[in-house]
Amino acid sequence: MTDAPTRRTYLRRTAALAGAGLVAGCTGEGTGDSTDAPETDGGDAATGTSESTTGKGGASHSASMKPMGTVEFDGVPERVFTVFPQYADMAVALGHGEKVNSVYVPEMSGTTMNHYYHHLDGVSFEWEGLSDPLSEGLRKELLFELDSDVHLTDPAWASTQDNWDSADVEEVASQIGPWFGNFFSGTHAAPPEGYDYEYYTLWDLFGNVADVFQERERYEALASVHEELVSTIEESLPPKEERPTAVRVTLAAESDSFYTYHLNKPGYWLADTRPLGANDAFAEKDWGSLWGTVDYETMLEADPDVILHLWGMTPNYNMEDTLASLRDHPVGSQLTAVQNDRVYPAGMRYQGPIMNLFQIEMGAKQLYPDIFGEWPGYTNGEPYPDVPEGERLFDRQRVADIVNGDF
Structure with missing residues (x-):
């Protein structure tokens, strides 16, 4: 590899060195056990942007986050690869959504994002024509075709995909553009061995991505909205013993079981339910991860006050059909939440910052209508409902x- 200029905006040499350090395992610290990889509050990574003058006379900047370490750029990315929509939502939030060239199931992700953006003047996500990076599994050939300036994807996660190994991860970083993502913070699951890892909150991840785009001020302005929202909710919550019991589930396609998720565990997959502090009806269940499967009888034993149906705001589920299945089932019809009309649509676990704001508000109204106002109801296929x-x-x-950009 040489330092000869190309059309790329990236210092590929830096990306290659970072990739080599990743796959070599570096110091071997924090490499496998999820309990040994601490969650960070942002720390140095959230303030890791720096500027210097390159040999070509341009201004460079850097962004830092594990497992990549510090990645240097000599320009703001123009072509942005994402897999899961939390990073596409981050790009939109930072004013760079038009640069995204791929996202998981574009119609589902894009439609859901636009269900929220419908209420934000001048904000939208053009998903039609975007590549689905997982339609045939993560294909290295697709990454070369897209020729992205940055891959907002975790290299540790990429290394676990079919037909990928450490050499493929390094090849992408050195020949196309750097990786910049952190997947296992979603669940606090153990990353693959050989990666120096940390767990971040959703909003710390967002701050690190903001450094990639040199959008620190936008990030801080949105983070203040989030902080005020969470503070408002936490200050108004009733004592724990007075809060409802709830579950977050997805009714399986065959309608005879539920995929179940915890509410209050660590990880950005729960960034919308954890601040709400509801009593998790399955809190004592250990599924070996954040999710498991239960049948109707187990659900009736827990009998939660509220059922939050994950993916209910996406085009993949029809909430009217879901409710009909529950009401027509001999055991489902006995559930307190079904009888009291407290089965609600929830959003996506792959949530970025804008999605997170709406999903926190949605959950607060569904769980605590007497405090935060009634949930206005959701019409299947329509945008997020109007709230007075x-x-x-x-x-x-x-x-x-x-x-x-007006802030």
Whole structure:
């Protein structure tokens, strides 16, 4: 490899060195046990942007996050590869959504994102025509075809995909563009061996990605909206013993069992339910991860006050059909949440910052209507419902202005 200029905006040499360090395992610290990889509050990684002058006379900047370490750039990315929509949502939030060239199941991810963006003037995500990076499994050939300036994807996760190994991870970093992502913070599951890893919150991840795009001010403005939202909710929550019991589930396609998820465990997959502090009806269940499977009888034994149906706001599920299945089932019809009409659609676990704001508000109204106002109901296939202005838990126009650069 040489330092000869190309059309790429990236310092590939830096990306190659970072990739080599990743696959070699570096120091071997924090490499396998999820309990040994601490969650960070952002720390140095969240303030890792720096500027210097390159030999070509341009201004460089850097962004830092494990497992990549510090990655240097000599320009803001123009072509952005994402797999899961939390990173596409981050790009939109930072004013760079038009640069995204791929996302998981574009119609599902894009439609769901736009269900929220519908309430933000001037904000949308053009998903039609985007590549689905997992339609045939993660294909290295697709990454070369897309020729992205940055891959907002975890190299540790990529190394676990079919037909991938450490050499493939390094090849992409050195010949196309750097990796910049952290997948296992979603569940706090153990990453593959050989990676120096840390767990980050959703908003710390967002701050690190903001450094890639040199959008620190936008990030801080949106983070303040999130902080105010969470503070408002936490200050108003009733004592724990007075909170409802709840479960987060997805009714299986054959309608005879539920995929179940915890509510209050660590990980950004739960960034929308954890601040709400509901009593998890399955809190004592150990599925070996954040999710498991239960049948109707087990669900009836738990008998939660509220059922939050994950993916219910996406086009992949029809909530009317889901409710009909529950009501028509001899055991499902006995569930308290079904009888009291407290089965609600929830969003996606792959949530970025904008999605997170709406999903926190949604859950607060579904769980605590007497405190945060009634959930207005959801019409299948339609955008996130209109909430009366006086009952909104965050300012839509403020968010739209930030995304549009007016802050």
